[in-house]
Amino acid sequence: MRKIIHIDMDCFFAAVEMRDNPALRHIPLAIGGSRDRRGVIATCNYEARRFGVRSAMATAYALRLCPTLTVIPGRMAVYQQVSGEIRAIFARYTDRIEPLSLDEAYLDVSDSPLHRGSATRIAEAIREDIRRDLQLTASAGVAPNKFLAKIASDLNKPDGLFVLRPEQVAEFVATLPLRKIPGIGEKSAQRLAAMGLHTGADVQAYPASELLRLFGKSGQMLLERCRGQDERPVEVSRVRKSVGVEVTLPADLTAVEQAIPILVQLEQQLWPRLQRHAPDGRIVRQGVKVKFADFQQTTVERSTPRADTGLFLALLREAWARGEGKSVRLLGLGVSLPQPEEKTEERQLSLAF
Incomplete structure (x- = not known):
């Protein structure tokens, strides 16, 4: 124990x-x-x-x-x-x-x-x-x-x-609201609530096979947490998973062409950081984050072994288009780094249908 x-x-x-x-x-x-x-x-x-x-x-x-x-x-x-x-x-x-x-x-x-x-x-x-x-x-x-x-x-x-204490765990997780579980965001909690799942006891009573069918590995993780289980050890050395930069703009941008010079500036900030954490330049994904004037945000990512300026621009245009004409208040760039072993327990729970 x-x-x-x-x-x-x-x-x-x-x-x-x-x-x-x-x-x-x-x-x-x-x-x-x-x-x-x-x-x-x-x-x-x-x-x-x-x-x-x-x-x-x-x-x-x-x-x-x-x-x-x-x-x-x-x-x-x-x-x-x-x-x-x-x-x-x-x-x-x-x-x-x-x-x-x-x-x-x-x-x-x-x-x-x-x-x-x-x-x-x-x-x-x-x-x-x-x-x-x-x-x-x-x-x-x-x-x-x-x-x-x-x-x-x-x-x-x-x-x-x-x-x-160990003897208190079963009662504690039974009454635990699912939104309190790390990895369960607001939208995930809403989806679970729509299924009648609000607490750990609700998940315990729900057919495990159905949770696994709907959510796969995330469903397994949810079952374990609602039983009070977590086998992850305390890791003395943590491997960096990503590198990113972003900027909140002094004034909203209304056209994607206005964002291109800022994209270049962000890339110039990103490259030295990437070099520090990945000297060989290898990555697994790169992405662009855009936050609109109404504070809604979107991220577009693509798998790639090397960061690519042209791909950043393409991702920016795709993310911008999702705003359907809304102005933009924040831009961000990021890359995901290769990991020795991907650990499901550390990911955000994905409970999308």
Whole structure:
């Protein structure tokens, strides 16, 4: 039986800013781009969230929801430094650490002799170390596997701890809303709801053969999660899967020809990054992302062994046409890199009919 801890920092970027500048405490605060330059909110503190402000929201809209919102640019170098300090704290307790981003990670403490082998006490100690040494707060989930630990860490946010013991798993997943399962997006949840599937218990009672027929490997993964199963180990070394660049435009574009110079600029940013992560230049797919003025977005991808400028242009035209005349506010380019072994568990669940 594994003992997995998922640590998730509380509103990390904003928390660092409030720590370093006390004047920013206790006011609605967001990290993001300015309204004048079509900025987007990267994260915000809990005071801002009470007004409905959320990450990935347009700054202009966030300011309409919360006119007193203070928006400041991010300091990525500082966040990276603090993230390294957080991981150094993790390393006091285990060397089996899987970072997911700057502000969250899985820790496997199954074999740790610390705190008499209690994962709960280890999680408490880690949170206390972060509070004492860095003046920041973290939330943690403790569970027998990664899937459950990640869900648990969100249940007592902010600055909370939730422990899910093995004997509690069956009851917990039975009442778990499917939309809480990582990989189940809003559209997938709607499709499952249309089938009468809302909770783990609903999936458990549904004919497994029908789920497998409809959803294939994704259906198998859904069955496992709704039984509380997740055999993925904590991976100390994670292989990069993709490289991408994007830009939110200072003004909407109304014709695809206007986007071609920006496409070229994005390619110039992409090539050095691709060279760092794939020196041989090999890829498996390349794609173009377009976000329209109404915030709807589309992505067009094609399989290819090498990134191709001409293909980027063709994909751009195809993506643009999907807007049926809508203006465009964001452009992005990306490539998918070859993987030693594709792992179904790490993909977004695809529950399309």
